[in-house]
Amino acid sequence: MSEAYVFTRYGGPETEALTDVDPPGPGPGQLLVAVRAAGVNPVDWQPREGLCRPGDPAERVFPAVFGSEAAGVVEAAGPGVTGFAVGDPVFGNTVDGGYAEYALLSAGATAHRPDGPSFTDAATLPVAAATAHDGVRRLGLPAGATLLVTGAGGGVGAAALQIARAFGVRVVGVASEAKKDFVESLGAVHVPSGPDLADRVRAAAPGGVDAVYDLVGGDTLAEAATLLTDRTKLVTAGAPPGTVAALGGSRIARARTARVLDEVAALVLSGVLDPHVTRTLPLERADAALRVVEDGHARGKVVIEVGG
Template sequence: MPKAYVHTRHGGPETEALIDLDRPRPGPGEILIAVRAAGVNPVDWKLRQGFRRPGESEPVFPRVFGSEAAGVVQETGPGVTGFAAGDEVFGSTADGGYAEYALLTAAVSAHKPAAVSFRDAATLPVAAATAYDGVRQLDLPGGATLLVTGAGGGVGSAAVQIARAFGLHVVGVASEGKRDFVESLGAVHVPSGPDLAERVRAAVPDGIDGVYDLVGDPVLAEAAELLKDRSKLVTAGSPQEAVAALGGAPVRRARTAAVLEAVADLAARGALKPHVTRVFPLEQAGQALRTVEEGHALGKVVIEVAE
């Protein structure tokens, strides 16, 4: 039977297991893929702990980890058009991606460009698409300066690159240990920590035009001080109430195939490099998740599934 990495209840790592599961069958609007790679994201362990997305029903256990995956289409469900068996695709999972077989939501899936590896494609639906949505939402003109907090992580590093591709100057906030990485993306690095606003003003005397926050308070509040127009403050790292109190807004996720096609095109052209820094086999999915959960990840972590 196919293998899948799951959690059997809400809680900590003790709830996780690699188990045998029946091969899923695609329902309406779904695609069944043989997984070649799955991205690892903070939301994965947060869901294990009991976090629930808005409108999401009570989970059924065992629950397969993973929100994004890339692989080869095996079968399509009723009503699915534009995809066929043998197609190389990537997208948002309907029911987990740390597995040998997974279901993708067809409306949030796209064909993988030949120039993009399965490993890189698997990182695009969550991190890169979130980054793209936030940069587009800010709608800054070319030549403007964007501050990205958490610039050394998966979403942050993608946001820096996408903003640069859109003609923006970027200031990236990250730990001192991530300086070289952030600067390699084309951003001015500013170390994280207390008195952030003071360091940003010193680094960018002409000021900041927009903020893309991926950290939350207290960094969010301090970054907001740098803006004259608080409508140019968005966050994917803080609750809606917190950012609204500062005059900003949460990132509005489009969750469309069009966004996935756009970020895949950026990746194919070399304007967006997912920077996959750690790769684990499915048998070591727990170690992959610990790397992200413990905050040690630089760039993206991916689980690869052998053919």
């Protein structure tokens, strides 16, 4: 048996528990990994409330393990897997949860951890950094353009600011007043979140914005859209496809591949990208880690460290 942080039914935090589970066995195209660290993301708590992500099963089997990204050491490889050996340090997207001592990773969405980034830093790359990478690449802005990022103080937002700046793009970050110093430390112009956002952005970027990368959705997305003359430059990872399509934009299509993971790891190695892990907690405190992110108070990335 091994420990995992799970939810036992649909609902709120009252459904969560740290419990013993049988270690999973790797199927075709999968790796069994002894987890050293697991990133915590907003998408992690949504399945607990019954929301389905792409690739989720129609009927979930309980107890269900939380988590969508992890880093650790290969314990076993399933049929058809090549390029990985027992003992390899890796990081990638989990198949059925990562807040656990052992997790299954999809071999096609797993990369070797290079020398340099710790397991803790590597665990932040498959979801937050890769989502930021895919969004900035999708927008394809030239050097000198201005990008507005909403939700700029979180893990994806912080990575998007850094990656865009590396491409020579001017960045304006929307975040709470409490995250002002953090956003500015990443080289962005900070704009406080809240009503009348568009007016504050126009004041901060009098030349206008060329694109919007939204990580919030709702009223923030709708108001940010009014700043664009070309709505094809409106992308979101914070709202459903139908919502952003009605505004003329689109949702980020994630490229969940080892190639993308290698690229974001290279950004870390080159010094372009700092994962900005601002809080780490052990597996037995996974509830506290999840609350920080679910309540919207995370600055940078929160990571659960499992051991090893």
